[in-house]
Amino acid sequence: MTRTPLRPLARVIAARQSGQNPDMIERENLRLRHEAQRDKLRFRAEGRLFVLGVCFFCAFVVIGARMGHLAASVPAEPSSGGVAELISASRADIVDRQGRVLATNLSTHSLYAQPPLMVEKERAAEELARIFPDLDAERLKRDFTGSRKFVWVKKKISPEQMQAVHDIGEPGLLFGPREMRLYPNGKLAAHILGGASFGREGVHSAEVVGVAGVEKQFDALLRDPARAGKPLELTIDLTVQAVTEEVLNGGMKLMNAKGASAVLMDVHSGEIVAMASLPDYDPNNRPRPLTSGDQSDSPLFNRSVQGVYELGSTFKIFAAAQAMELGLVNPETMINTKGPLTWGKHRIRDFHNYGNELSVTKVIVKSSNIGTARVAMDIGAKRQQEFLGALGFFEPTPVEMVEAPTGKPLLPPNWSEISTMTISYGHGLSASPLHLATAYASLLNGGTRVYPTLLKQEERKVGPRIVSERTSERARVMLRKVVTEGTASFGEVEGYAVAGKTGTADKPKPRGGYYKDKVISTFATVFPAHDPKYVLVVSLDEPVELSGPEPRRTAGWTTVPVTAEMIRRIAPLLGLRPSVEPGAEAEVIQASN
Known part of the structure; x- marks a missing residue:
């Protein structure tokens, strides 16, 4: 860039010959230089403000479009991306030849404890033993007061038991949603159905798997999401x-x-x-199965x-x-x-x-x-x-x-x-x-x-x-x-x-x-x-x-x-x-x- 001198010799000599003040030339050139620098800085600032404005405009457009999409869509609960997402708790029903339910799923809760969050550990153990007679209060006390940070208390509980645990008021006793297998007819057809239990377990879900009978024989079929929950129809009449x-x-x-x-x-x-x-x-x-005899x-x-x-x-x-x-x-x-x-x-x-x-x-x-x-x-x-x-x-x-x-x-x-x-x-x-x-x-x-066969036949085979x-x-x-x-x-x-x-x-x-x-x-x-x-x-x-x-x-x-x-x-x-x-x-x- 060509830089103009503040005191050009030709103009200074000419000014002296004509009786003018040469210092005025320097001040004028200095003023012009400052104005050029100011115009350059102003142009640069205006460009930056324009780019920033465009960015803000695009951001507001994207946010507005997303808000509009969410407002127009059906609301749904967000799902976590953790390991629990891999556990599928869904399982199809089993029905008799008339469509009457032999086995189905029931939404319930599990009960677990986080001892570091517990306040009155010994009292909580005694109260839990009172609510669940099959639990050992002394063992619970050892688990709660030891070094463990997580303790399964019950894999499935009823709504009444859940309320009773709530009433204990212990912040370290927590609940996890899950499904359990329910046989509404009790002992009826027990050896045919067999039974189910929990496979992989997480805090927020548990895998229901068959352990005997048709529950185990058709375990993959009953858990197949492609069947969209279509029940398994047996030949037996309830x-x-x-x-x-x-x-x-x-x-x-x-x-x-x-x-x-x-x-x-x-x-x-x-x-x-x-x-x-x-x-x-x-x-x-x-x-439990017999281990001897x-x-x-x-x-x-x-x-x-x-x-x-x-x-x-x-x-x-x-x-x-x-x-x-x-x-x-x-x-x-x-x-x-x-x-x-x-x-x-x-x-x-x-x-x-x-x-x-x-x-x-x-x-x-x-x-x-x-x-x-x-x-x-x-x-x-x-x-x-x-x-x-x-x-x-x-x-x-x-x-x-x-x-x-x-x-x-x-x-x-x-x-x-x-x-x-x-x-x-x-x-x-x-x-x-x-x-x-x-x-x-x-x-x-x-x-x-x-x-x-225990599967209802559409056509009779000879x-x-x-x-x-x-x-x-x-x-x-x-x-x-x-x-x-x-x-x-x-x-x-x-x-x-x-x-x-x-x-x-x-x-x-x-x-x-x-x-x-x-x-x-x-x-x-x-x-x-x-x-x-x-x-x-x-x-x-x-x-x-x-x-x-x-x-x-x-x-x-x-x-x-x-x-x-x-x-x-x-x-x-x-x-x-x-x-x-x-x-x-x-x-x-x-x-x-």
Whole structure:
């Protein structure tokens, strides 16, 4: 930049020659220089003010636009970006086949303490022990007065308990919102539902996870947010389940049994309408598993699915049906029942002496071990194994429960000829009541295999054929005669044509051998016999009927009356009307004119 001198020599000389004051030139130049500097600074300041004004304008525009957007949007609670955001507490409901709630979620609170914030720690511990009797006041005092900065007090509390804690007035006692799993029907269908507990936990939320039953089997499905809370629909009917458990509980007590189970299944679809195991528990307060001893003594043990037992004479119909299907016999074929039947050191006897021979039908009606064993010998071990395998007796049931794989049948290590004979009448092979119900449904529904399920089916699936329709019908006729003429006479329910087979098996000892005075009694039924709709299998563990002069333990005296009462109660609930059995002779009265 060119800088103008304050005292230019040419102008000074010219001013002196003309008689002017040269100092005036310097003052004028100094003034002009100051004015130029002032104009430059003013221009710079005006530019800065303009830029600052533009920035303020843009900021106000952005803030105004955001305020307008917030005013026009739906209000919502802000969410934190911490770890608790990863914990999903949502879980879908479980409902029965009619849409009635079996399991749902309930909003509640947890209670925790922050000892550094507490004022009267010992008083707070005593008050909490008074509100929650299961808490130990001394332990709470140690936790509160120690070095801990966080203490879980209760994972879930009721509104009344929450108010009582509020009334303590302790600032270090805090609450966290969460959801808990609620079973509004208490013990009803406990073994099917299983139960739920808390997984990952935070102060402001907790993950609800299944621990048993369908809750654990479908845990991922129930917690899937993509399903938008769509409930899981089961096959069981809440009303039928309630009646089944009520009658079974009464029968267990009346027959002085240690435990009991019942399975009610649709013979065509395999849908389980009711399934019970006693003793049971409340899934809202699930007990701890046994850490020692016999697990079957625990109320958590599901006898219908996990319990594998020798099911006795209920197996005899399988031998008769297979022999008829193979063309080896027909219902009237005479079988040698002269006993005892000897194989090596083993002797097979009947409960009563039935004479030298019985027809195949009478072998089933009278429940002859000898007759059934001779039929099985004609069938042979290999064909017997193939038939029982086709009915599902070699694998755990595929029912949708995490406990199902533990109910694997117990098979003989060496399937010898004696095994073939004893298994034909239900000894030497142990299976669950659900196995038996599935096999009866497959055999008696017309002869097609069904698979047990707890999920309601939109379409009925037809499985592979097990026996012909003719064989299936003949088997139902035989089982019907067991009720009308044989060992299950107490099982008759007027109007419902009950058909079934009793089974009484000695209970094995844990270390080998059998008890002389302990049995598993079972009654497997199908009704109505002429148009089968449902299969019902009821078992009692160590029953004894004491109304007579001597204790009676056979299924005909113990399990059969309980099953009959159950059918009498549940058949109307299933929509079955009493009807006249086809082929029944009607009384004809001739009136004179």
